[in-house]
Amino acid sequence: MxxxxxxxxxxxxxxxxxxxxxxxxxxxxxxxxxxxxxxxxxxxxxxxxxENKAAVAAAVEGEASTALRRTARIVYRERSNALQNLADTSHALAQLLREDIVVRAGFRLSCSSGRRTDLNLRQEWQSCVQQRLAEAADEGLLAAGIGRRQDLASTIVAATIGLEALCRDNGEWLSPGTITGLWRTLLPMLTGADTLAGLEPAGSQAAPGRAHAPVG
The missing domain is CATH 1.10.10.60 (Homeodomain-like)
Known part of the structure; x- marks a missing residue:
């Protein structure tokens, strides 16, 4: 070596x-x-x-950011429809937060109100959700009269980030079953019956967690 x-x-x-x-x-x-x-x-x-503790923390955040972005790109390349892709991405990111200590610690550091850095992984997740919802609208997947996409994005982000916070005391909050239950509740509000029939709240077979393939 x-x-x-x-x-x-x-x-x-x-x-x-x-x-x-x-x-x-x-x-x-x-x-x-x-x-x-x-x-x-x-x-x-x-x-x-x-040099100091701040530099160590920044390195942890940077590694977490790289892993999260890489995973989101892997899922996106599967090119399922935008709503399925959003569900698949949430499952893959939840898996990372459950299983990778660097990702989990980096995400929490980035989202901490007591620290100000160039990274904000919570904001990056919100941007990802907004992008997928915009794509879903372009694909004609969103239910008629569903309301403002910004409000939808805020609801999804609040729910998913809330699960991450709850997971600090009980890991079941980020379990596959909990994420599936979240999408089982949300998807009927987002789309019509015809589209809903083709969506899988538990994640598609192409999603990293379902395929049991190494993430990244």
């Missing part, structure tokens, strides 16, 4: 250890000593890669 490869591996290990620390204790109470200890490296090795 080259020196550069060892340095990259150490950095990745530190990011994962930091994610565990931030996930358990939040940004304010997280300790650099616990991060370095959890990674099995000295404090000096940590400071070689990261």
């Amino acid at each position: 080259t020196k550069q490869e060892r340095a990259a591996r150490t950095r990745d290990t530190l990011i994962r250890s930091a994610a565990r620390e931030f996930d358990q204790h939040g940004y304010a109470l997280a300790k650099l000593s616990a991060i370095s200890s959890g990674a099995g490296v000295s404090p000096g090795a940590l400071h070689f890669h990261f």
Whole structure:
């Protein structure tokens, strides 16, 4: 292994250890000593890669953002209709939040009201929802007289982000069954019976979680 490869591996290990620390204790109470200890490296090795706690947190957020965006692109490339794609994307992102500590910690850091960074993953999710609803309208999928798309997007974002917050105390809130139940409730409000018959609230077979394929 080259020196550069060892340095990259150490950095990745530190990011994962930091994610565990931030996930358990939040940004304010997280300790650099616990991060370095959890990674099995000295404090000096940590400071070689990261100047301070803010820099470590930014790295965790950046890794989370990359994973979330990559997953959304994978689902989008399946090119199902816009409403199915929106449901599939929510299932895939929920899977990441359940299973990937870096994504979970990075999402929470990004959405924390006490920190101001260039990343806002909650806003990115809202933009994704708005885009899919605009595509659904262009495809003629939305029910007649359904109301403003902005209100629909706000409702979907509030529901999905709310599940992420509830998951901090009980992981079942982001389980496949809970996400399926959410879409089983929402989809009949969004579209007519003909379109609804072809939609799968549990996610299509092409969605990463349903296909049991590695995400990203």
